[in-house]
Amino acid sequence: MTQEFHRIKRLPPYVFAEVNALKSKARAAGEDIIDFGMGNPDQPPPQHVIDKLAETLADPRAHRYSTSRGIPGLRKALCAYYQRRFGVDLDPEREAIVTLGSKEGLANLAQAITSPGDIILAPNPSYPIHAFGFIIAGAAIRSIPVGPEFDFMEQLERAMRHSVPKPSALVLNYPSNPTAEVVDLEFYSTVVDFCRENGIYVISDLAYAEVYFEGEPPPSILQVPGAKDIAVEFTSLSKTYSMPGWRIGFCAGNPDLIAALARVKSYLDYGAFTPIQVAATAALNGPQECIDEMRARYRSRRDVLVNGLEAAGWPIPSPPATMFCWAPLPPALREMGSLEFSKLLLEEAQVAVAPGIGFGEYGEGFVRLGLVENEHRTRQAVRNIKAFLKSLGVNDQGAKVRNIAS
Ligand SMILES: Cc1ncc(COP(=O)(O)O)c(C=O)c1O
Numbered sequence: 266m267t268q269e270f271h272r273i274k275r276l277p278p279y280v281f282a283e284v285n286a287l288k289s290k291a292r293a294a295g296e297d298i299i300d301f302g303m304g305n306p307d308q309p310p311p312q313h314v315i316d317k318l319a320e321t322l323a324d325p326r327a328h329r330y331s332t333s334r335g336i337p338g339l340r341k342a343l344c345a346y347y348q349r350r351f352g353v354d355l356d357p358e359r360e361a362i363v364t365l366g367s368k369e370g371l372a373n374l375a376q377a378i379t380s381p382g383d384i385i386l387a388p389n390p391s392y393p394i395h396a397f398g399f400i401i402a403g404a405a406i407r408s409i410p411v412g413p414e415f416d417f418m419e420q421l422e423r424a425m426r427h428s429v430p431k432p433s434a435l436v437l438n439y440p441s442n443p444t445a446e447v448v449d450l451e452f453y454s455t456v457v458d459f460c461r462e463n464g465i466y467v468i469s470d471l472a473y474a475e476v477y478f479e480g481e482p483p484p485s486i487l488q489v490p491g492a493k494d495i496a497v498e499f500t501s502l503s504k505t506y507s508m509p510g511w512r513i514g515f516c517a518g519n520p521d522l523i524a525a526l527a528r529v530k531s532y533l534d535y536g537a538f539t540p541i542q543v544a545a546t547a548a549l550n551g552p553q554e555c556i557d558e559m560r561a562r563y564r565s566r567r568d569v570l571v572n573g574l575e576a577a578g579w580p581i582p583s584p585p586a587t588m589f590c591w592a593p594l595p596p597a598l599r600e601m602g603s604l605e606f607s608k609l610l611l612e613e614a615q616v617a618v619a620p621g622i623g624f625g626e627y628g629e630g631f632v633r634l635g636l637v638e639n640e641h642r643t644r645q646a647v648r649n650i651k652a653f654l655k656s657l658g659v660n661d662q663g664a665k666v667r668n669i670a671s
Pocket of ligand 1: 304365366367368369392438441442470472473500501502503509512513514
């Protein structure tokens with residue numbers, strides 16, 4: 266029997282799968298692929314967090330079902346973080362919830378608040394769950410084009426004017442995956458005013474709160490007075506403490522949205538494994554030097570990559586935050602598009618990147634490079650890319666100096 270499932274029809278085949286398949290093939294053939302494809306932190310979490318996990322594992326009481334909303338100590342630790350980092354007061358009972366990674370929280374919040382046919386405003390390009398969480402839940406997405414060439418408020422006002430029915434929520438993500446853009450508190454203040462006037466919820470994803478290299482630390486939307494009336498914000502331990510496999514994230518802010526998410530989750534899960542939640546509490550409450558080390562590591566990788574690519578004939582912007590470079594294709598190769606470029610780079614330079622088109626139509630013309638290879642391997646990647654560009658006759662302005670045969 267073949268049946269077209271309603272939801273599955275709305276999920277296009279994963280664009281990254283094509284590059285991943287080539288990557289697996291090359292690796293199976295013994296090639297050493299330098300992999301900037303995924304934002305998957307490569308370092309271990311701090312030792313004291315691992316020790317706390319091991320210690321809690323030894324407690325026979327720690328193996329029962331946990332609490333779907335998160336253990337109270339972890340919710341309190343999140344609220345203490347918000348207080349010391351942003352000066353924001355949160356009630357751990359009503360305004361904070363633990364999720365199985367922020368991705369799960371985003372998807373289940375979408376389930377909780379979406380009626381079929383609702384319109385959701387989501388950035389494009391975006392981290393896929395920002396749009397697809399809502400698509401799975403039955404919403405229609407109106408894309409807000411984002412990136413250096415767009416004025417966000419202009420695009421938001423336009424989307425609002427031309428959407429029927431009126432959108433019910435807006436998704437924000439700064440520092441942004443994949444574009445690495447950052448915003449200031451004034452930006453959030455303008456967005457909160459606009460969304461309050463128009464009666465729409467704001468869902469902010471602050472996964473990269475602590476991954477920044479320049480200027481002021483990224484603000485939280487919850488710092489805007491009254492933001493809690495309409496906004497929630499997702500944070501995560503995945504990048505801050507290099508704990509992506511642990512699956513611990515948070516949602517904080519508007520109590521109605523938190524209650525809706527808590528209700529859906531109460532039907533779906535029993536919370537993260539208690540020892541993981543206890544160790545996550547130790548991460549938030551314990552020494553924070555590991556965060557400086559994480560920043561220093563990504564910063565030096567970023568500098569090696571950006572400076573190296575510039576010298577190799579492919580100048581790209583240096584990201585002020587996140588663990589990603591958002592790189593316009595070299596002008597001479599722009600016409601082939603980001604997917605073909607990524608495949609060619611993999612085959613000819615043994616370097617894997619994520620094609621921009623995988624993040625949405627406005628991601629075309631770019632590739633994303635995750636800073637997840639060490640400096641030594643990043644230098645090797647730069648050498649490979651330089652040789653690759655030279656073989657195609659691309660000069661140091663990224664322009665074509667002779668016809669490319671294929
Ligand atoms: C913007 C953004 N939000 C959320 C996530 C998912 O984080 P988590 O591991 O907490 O689910 C990622 C992961 O790359 C991300 O880039």
